[in-house]
Amino acid sequence: MTTNVTKTFIYDGSFNGFLTAVFSGFDQKLMVVDIQKERMAQNGLFSETETIFTNIATAKRVWNGIKDRNSNAIKHIYFSFLSGEKGLEPLLYQYIRKIMGAKQAGVDFSDSCILRINQIAQKVSREKHRMEAFVRFQLTKDGIYFANIEPDFDVLPLISRHFRNRYADQPWIIYDIKRKYGLYYDLNGVEIISMDLSQNLMNSIQKSSLLTHEEHDYQQLWSNYFKSTNIKSRINKKLHNQHVPKRYWKYLSEKKEAV
């Protein structure tokens, strides 16, 4: 039997915490449930509140259950979760109920909840791809390739493997300034770090004392290349801005003169 009581789950904000909450919702056969992050929780006037304690084993069960049902859906759930969009969790809960209850294979793009989650996942996926493109490493005097990013969504967990596979023979750091954590690869593995960035190593035209001398030269060469490869009689600034939105310019060495 399913009940219609509104209930609010409070969880710690982690993905595993969210999956644990989903498990409790299914366990209590709830059709609708509000799921909120601890630090932003607001009590509904007439709803019952329950605190969820993250349980990795339970979360894994939910993850595998969804994956067995629809392997694409699990990707959409994780990607859209990372969007951090307000009020997303109850929508995701609906989505998971629909996936688990579906009587046939395929994705019901005519369902507004499913379409919405797909669109959010798509947005995050686009940002992930942008970061794979727009990270600009700068070689520091310690021999580490360092990059700052400020993505719209929390995509570091999604890009870690890409950079690990690609830059396997050089130590690197990608640091998310907005979320104040980063990835550090030390030739053995990737770990999560947080740093006190006194000098933000922005793309400035001035030479930074933290960077190698040749770093500056290569940035210059790259900027030069960027200009020479442009065909002036085909100029299309609108298209340019559409592909390279202005908010990313300050981290792109080829655009630093334009900032």
Added chain:
Amino acid sequence: MDYNRIKEKLNILADAAKYDVSCSSSGSNRQNKNNGLGNASNGICHSYAEDGRCISLLKILLTNHCIYDCAYCVTRKSNDVKRAAFKIQEVVDLTINFYRRNYIEGLFLSSGIFKNPDYTMERLITVAKKLRTEENFNGYIHLKSIPGASDELMYEAGLYADRLSVNIEIPTISGLKLLAPDKNHEDFAKPMRKVKDEILRYKSEKKLIKSTPTYAPAGQSTQMIVGATGESDKDIMYSATHFYKNFHMKRVYYSGYVPVMKDNRLPAIGTQVPMLRENRLYQTDWLLRFYGFSVNEILNNEYPNLDMDIDPKLGWALRNLQHFPVDINRADKSLLARIPGIGMNSVNKILNARKFRKLDWDHLKKMGVALNRAKYFILCDSRYWERRDLDAERIKGLILSTSYGKFRNSYSNQLSLFN
């Protein structure tokens, strides 16, 4: 590093290479080996130039010295431009250092032809070989096949490169005679044929012997200049089809001719680059490769040129109204793909969603179907549909009156009132 000298060479040789429009860095499957540098298993555009074209590879010439005098080419012998040549190690260093900073997916290396084709090809191969064997570089490498290069060299090139390409440039043989009198058609075809044969051989041998060395995993491509010799769209697309069929090309690129020098055989300097036409050709190319159209449905003796004011799929539909309207909830995939305003993404969404319920206008709109075009050609789960018996001209007029294409200005014949 002699910074100033390298900078000068880079400017000259990037400037000379930019008219080669091939930019893709996808289609290979090269993985990172032994914790080395790079990986070419996915294509990424790392930046976009101010002309809106993507930058994914370091695209340069090894040198712009050339023994040929092709009229369309900025590097031609008789053109008075600054000449430069990279040393092999300089290209290797630039590639590696740009790659390590995540500027590029790899190298696109072409060259003017100096001494003879084989000598030039050998130098290109040396760069690729150095990158692969000495630097353990697994990023993407696109090498130009030099017309007239020997079979042995074309074999070796494919061992290091992900993609090889020869630019046919001029789609008709008569055009080639006019603009590139030193080159003959067979010089282009020979390396293409060799690469095609080697790719086929690699694929069949790989099944038997796992250790067969990889050969040009991203295949080969070519490019044609559009608007330099008065060729028709039919000429261009029929030769493109020929290359896709007979040479198993991964891509054919269309490059609107940019007038770069005075020559009475060519459009004058200052003539507009035919960007809209280029766009229509790419749309046609997509219809052929992904939408199940065959080239003579779109271009034939009766219609040798594409419409500039509407896309080629809409053009086809208006000439073939007998196939419409199509019922969204019943039609099979190949028919859905032929409806104007519905792309392959929408086709897949429709096929998925209609298993769950019958689809109506609202569903289609939310999925992203361009209803302003599609609505004249479909039926769905609704009592409302286009019942008027409209002829092609009328439908075209209605669609144009409600759309605002980016190229609108370039084909609008209407006089503007206040100019």
